Every structure is written in structure tokens, then in C-alpha cells.
Amino acid sequence: MINISNRRLFEAIDATWAPFRFEQNGPFKLRVGAGGGKRVSAASSDAATATTSEIENASGAMRSFGQTPLFMLKPDQRKLDDKLKTLGFALIDPVVIYANLATELAQHAQDSLHSIPSDIPLAAQRHIWSADNIGPERLAVMERSMSPKTYMLGRNGSQIAGTVFVSCHKKIAMLHAFAVRLSARRSGVGRRLTYGCAKWAVAQGAEAFALVTTRDNTAARRLYESCGMIEVSSYHYRIKTE
16 A cells, blocks of 8 residues: 655655746745746645735735746645635646555556657657647756656557656656647557556656646546556645736
């Protein structure tokens, strides 16, 4: 049975899917995302709650970065969540965190021709990611990771049909930016890629294999659960658009 603390999970997310920079603002850790999406642009805190002034100060700082005020809420932050709701921050994008033992998944990996690691993103991978709205800003997020990492490509016959980024931090491997060509979906490419990444992670010394996906992404969740991934935690965002 997998057992990972929330502290280790969120630390691994930050290390393997890295913002442009961090800034501390009162109780909040701010992320400057440089266009890389919510996960690298949200503010978070380890505190149970915050004052209105602290929230307003953090929101102002995010606006100064050119970002919409956005806060990430962890499962034990009900008071902070309620405070943000009272201040007009809307709930957006509930996220599920999945994990399992890396060795449990790696044992299902097929031969290396199905999942091939690359030190750099190849043109075919960039094309697949681009079709899934993963562009230069998110590729820059991948590049910023200083942890062991690879750009894994998946084959369907002779065709490069899928791609995913995976990186390891302190014995936790995190899978990010999973994309499969529309024509290759339901062909087993996603399953083979997931297991291939787990095999790579074991070779890096990882003990746990984890990933995040939005709760509404039912197709991705079905895939990961069918591979043996277990829901271990969650988070969501609150946003204020003006």
C-alpha cells in the first residue's frame, strides 16, 4: 500500500513542474508562472487560514506579475477555503492526485520499443503536445526542472503516437503533460506509456510514482485507475476574476 505525506507530494510537484520563480508574501508562497498554467501560477500556504489583508496583499502581488489572483487549497485548509469564498474567489479545477509504488506499475512495462526516453523533446513530441494545447510556455516548465527527468515518447507500431514528461524528486517520480494523438487513443499507447515511465522511474531510484489530473477529466482518470493508480490526495483552486 502506498503511503506518502501531502508535504512530500506537494514538494515533488513544485520540484518537477517548476514555476519561473517563487516569492514569499506574508503566509503565502507565490509562484510566477510565465504563462505555464495554473499549477505554476497559484499562491499556496501551509497556514490554516489568512487575514483579509494578507489575501489582498498576495492578490496585488499576483496582479503585478500579470497574473489573475489564484490560490491553491489543500485538503486540510477548509478555513482558508471558506475565507477566500467569502471574499468572492470562485472554485475552479478540483484536482486529484494519484500514486502507487513505482515497482508495482513497472512490472507491467513491455519492451523498450513501446516507451522510449529522450533527453530533449523531439519534434514529433512537440507536435503532439501542441495539438493538446501544451506549447512553449509549458515546455519551458519542463526545462526548468532540475531533477532527473525524461521526455518519454510512446509508439503505436512504427508511429510516435504519445508523449509525456516525467521527473523524479526525493524518491517520488511525477508524470506530467500526458498527451496521445487522437488517432491512437484507445490503442493501449497511454497504458504502455504509463508503465514505461514507471520502469524509468524505478531505474532512477524512485519508490513512488505519482501524477495529478483534474477531477473532471474522466477519460484520464479511467486510464490511470486501470493502470493501478490510487487516489491519495487532492487540491483545488480559487480564482478572482475582475
